[in-house]
Amino acid sequence: MGGTAAGSEHFARYLRDLKDRSGLSYGQLATRLHVSTSTLHRYCNGDAVPADYAVVERLARLCGAGPEELVELHRRWVLADAVRRVGNRGGGGAVAERDESRNGSGDGAADPPDGSDDDATGNAPVGKAPAPGPDSAPQAPAELDPIGTVPAPRPRRSWRRRLSRPAVAGSVAALVLTGAALAMTDGTGGEGPPAHAASSPSARPGGAGGTSPSPGGTGTVPASPGASPSGHASSTKPSAKGTDTAPRSPGSITASHAPVPARPLVWSVRSHVWENGCGHDYLIDRPPADVPPPPVSQDARAWATALGAVHGGTTIVEATIRGRGSTPVVVQALHIRVVERRDPLRWSSYSMDNGCGGALTPAEYAVDLDAARPQPRPRDGSDSEHVLPAVRLPYQVSAQDPLVLRVHARTVRCDCDWFLELEWSAGGLTDTVRIDDGGRPFRTSGVKGRPEYGYWSSGGWTRN
Structure with missing residues (x-):
């Protein structure tokens, strides 16, 4: 029970940091994610763990998360989801939310x-x-x-629900390592085709x-030609909010x-x-x-x-x-x-x-x-x-x-x-x-x- 609560809280705290840094309200983010505001509140408060990582990743990207932050967020979601599954078998743990988006x-x-x-x-x-x-x-x-x-690269969900507990543990380790390795590639993600622009x-x-x-x-x-690229993160902890202007409606x-x-x-x-x-x-x-x-x-x-x-x-x-x-x-x-x-x-x-x-x-x-x-x-x-x-x-x-x-x-x-x-x-x-x-x-x-x-x-x- 304690491990379940801790895993969920570490994940939720990271989501809250990203959300607070973005300057976007719960309502604005919920609209863009196609989920209800109350569901987003539950994710960020640790009352629920999304059953699928896709909605978590979209939230992080909307909040401007960098490559290393995405890897760290995926690691925390994997751990929170794993202990939540174990907790649910014993009647405890954070509630799993179906990905509304x-x-x-x-x-x-x-x-x-x-x-x-x-x-x-x-x-x-x-x-x-x-x-x-x-x-x-x-x-x-x-x-x-x-x-x-x-x-x-976009970290992914780590297992099918039908897998046994040993298979889950192996998948968690493999995906955490894979996500870290992808984040260290040359910037192409190592998975998709070459970048292009028109x-x-x-x-x-x-x-x-x-x-x-x-x-x-x-x-x-x-x-513009010669402009330096942006969007990189230097640490796995979300940085303090910058000087970005508030989004327009x-x-x-x-x-x-x-x-x-x-x-x-x-x-x-x-x-x-x-x-x-x-x-x-x-x-x-x-x-x-x-x-x-x-x-x-x-x-x-x-x-x-x-x-x-x-x-x-x-x-x-x-x-x-x-x-x-x-x-x-x-x-x-x-x-x-x-x-x-x-x-x-x-x-x-x-x-x-x-x-x-x-x-x-x-x-x-x-x-x-x-x-x-x-x-x-x-x-x-x-x-x-x-x-x-x-x-x-x-x-x-x-x-x-x-x-x-x-x-x-x-x-x-x-x-x-x-x-x-x-x-x-x-x-x-x-x-x-x-x-x-x-x-x-x-x-x-x-x-x-x-x-x-x-x-x-x-x-x-x-x-x-």
């Missing part, structure tokens, strides 16, 4: 076939994306150069036609005479996001005997990439967009562009769960990829206490006040390649940024009529 995960992605992370975080390319042709995705221009710094916007309102991004994924866009548009940075937006994206953290289907061109057991959600990207899997029926994309510099940037509109439609894949469908769910319905934008012109439509979510309103555009962002968009795309009749487009304006300039999967479109294929398999620990993959 459940994007399934994450930090997020079919992701580019590049490896082990379920997110493909990256820089917002600035510039209008040309209309792609019907047979291929837009090509990256030669003049685009990669940027120099990237966010820290050309600057036009100097006139309505900007000149932009360019498509070069292949890439993780990174922080420099404010999403509905207010503040005039600013400061020059607009050459690349005013930074974005990150996750697209291997599962419903409620457990529900998702993948299409795989292999027989059941050649398909390994389902991964935990944070390992989904590496698992799917190794098998050449494609999202089956749905893809959930979570994009986080920030401004740079002192000039606010207004995200005016969200669009979906389908690059190519093919007949659905004739592969087998493998389900990552055998029935899961929760009381939370996340707020999101719903998209029907089968429509002639897919339109993202805001759809409010709910938990057991409150309605969780979906973000409405336009929305003003800054470095301290990011925008988190969750897009839930579905298809029945096609194997679709698609990406997001955001219209933005700042300082009299307007342009469009493309959000994709590390330079590639997202990919989703219908599963209707395909053989469906579920996994049982006692018998492996079994046809449903």
